Amino acid sequence: MSTVYESRRAIFKSKLEVDIAFITSPANIFYYTGFLSNPHERFMALVFNMKTNEEILYVPALDLAAAEQVAHLQRIVPITDEQLPFEVVKQTIGNLGQTAGVEAKALTLARYLELLGALNVQVTDIQQLVNTQRLHKTRDEINQLKVAIHIIEQVMSEGIKKIHIGMTELELVAELEYLMRKFGADGQSFASIILSGENAALPHGHPSMRKIEHGDFVLIDMGVVKDGYCSDITRTFIVGEATDKQREIYDTVLAATLAGIKAAKANIPLKQVDLSARAVIDNKGYGDYFNNRVGHGLGIEVHEEPSVHAANNDLITTGMVFTIEPGIYIPNYGGVRIEDNVYINELGEAEVLTTFPRELQIL
Template sequence: MNEKWSRLEQHMSQAGIDTLLITDPKHVYYLTGFASNPHERFLGAVYTRGEQPFLLVPALDEAAARSASDVDTILTHSDTDNPYAILKQALKGKAGVLGLEKNNLTVSRYEALQAELQFNEARHVGDWLQSMRVIKSPEEVQKMQHAVNLIEEVLKQGLAKVQIGMTENELVAEIEYQIRKVGADGPSFDSMVLSGDKTALPHGVPGTRQIQAGDLLMFDIGVYAAGYASDITRTFAVGHLSDELTRVYNTVLAANEAAIAAIKPGVTFGSIDQAARAVISDAGYGPYFLHRLGHGLGIDVHEYPSVHGDNQDLLQAGNVFTVEPGIYLPGKGGVRIEDDVLVTEQGVSVLTRYPKQLTVI
């Protein structure tokens, strides 16, 4: 049984929880090393205090689970089995007080569990896992650095393919080809390539717009590798750039650098957002910074913390999150520069290393 289960057992003891049922595939991977997408089939990691954890997986995933998981006991269910009855048998009909991720269970699954296990009470445990995941281990950081390295190579290769007249969708296709070519598991979100005035849309959708001279060209892309995500945004000038958009770019870069300079253990997440926002506001673009500064990064591409001005939680060594200020001028264009950062005992380590100075392609 690994150290994570031991930490969970302490939480269970304090909260009076007898049995823990983890059904979020990302959390199953975090706790056991087994990553899968069970689709509509049941997947669960189960732990009863004082016993050994076990996995209940679809039968078609048994070999993969035995190969990847550090849990010794693997139970399976076929497509014609009732997985909740198998779970009841494994627990000997005694779930007691059950710990669940309530935000992951559907009503129908909850009712099926209740019908079979007849547990005394269900309590939410998602916050425990959040508190554990927010501090990345050195091994997790190493996996994340690998994911960053891969997406930076993808960006380098994709940028070399840019041509006047190419559409955004054509460039997205090139990016996603490179994602597979470099050996990543896949994109960590829908790859976004925007050009011209469409860069003023923070969550714009790539389409058939053709890249033109004088455009801003924005890449917001990431990959999964070994179960961990990367997320990077870089914005480029195609051929040339107006004085106004050059000023916007330099302001966003200064905001990005100000936020990173403010990162150290013990300061609030809100103060990091405010450091970037002050730079943008002082330059007269305050109303055009439309979103939070960043978000947590790890097994999920968006996870705790939310890096916004009202978040008074304190940074701790081991936190990994994005720093991505932006300015978006309707009808003209927008700039976002996004880095992935690790809080260290000394301050900050920037995992993304792709150049940020304004680059004309």
């Protein structure tokens, strides 16, 4: 019986039009083998030799034992720190053919030059081939995503109980990241964005020693990795008491999020999700304060295909997972973002994977 990884590799190979293919993105290596590792500056690659139908995984020597435990491949080749990676590839494969496929986004210029220096091949980009395959999640993958989402929602539920006036943003980060590990996360899917007061006007600001005050917005954007899959959720709270303006801004963003979710369905352009959410904010006069896309794909990576923006004419298809996260960010005042994760299910409908309440909570 073939494993899910063997099936993915078979589908991938059936679409290849090169003699040899190098998969070097750790996320893609995990997708095709089940082996999840960050090699840092070291070389790691899954190589498909289409001339011999061989599949070889090259790993840093220190990762060999870990790779052998999970990656059931014909051959796993360790590379020591003293060896030149592409020389090892040439020695173990021999005749590489004339054309080599690489992921343009994953291969650095330095590695590309090493490849050209060692191998006499014509290089072509196979990034889109991989992206298209990963774009459509199976129900099993959705179940894995739900585990990561459940963990981060537990963190959110418990974490907001820790918030108090005088606490710094960084202190709240520490509390939340402790809870991530406590509830079983393997790690963060990105650096937590915890912002209060006027800092919440920075969509991707960095937590600081600013102390939380009465009447502040507190924006919490965070996610975890569990068994190779990521979660990403944002909620915004108000401490103590909300002004009428704060409530208006919050209600506008909430309505925009719901409009985006309602628009998300198979066979419509991705841009329609962005435009539907954006129209709500524009109609309330806050259009100048929402200047980024409405969402991004989510899965093995916290940012992957598709990109949900106002110029993306690609059609939504079943199996896609993406965030819907409109926001209003007013400089020197504050901001609100409400982010959910949606799956375009077998019926072509938006199935919302996040369950944390969206309604305004006063802490």
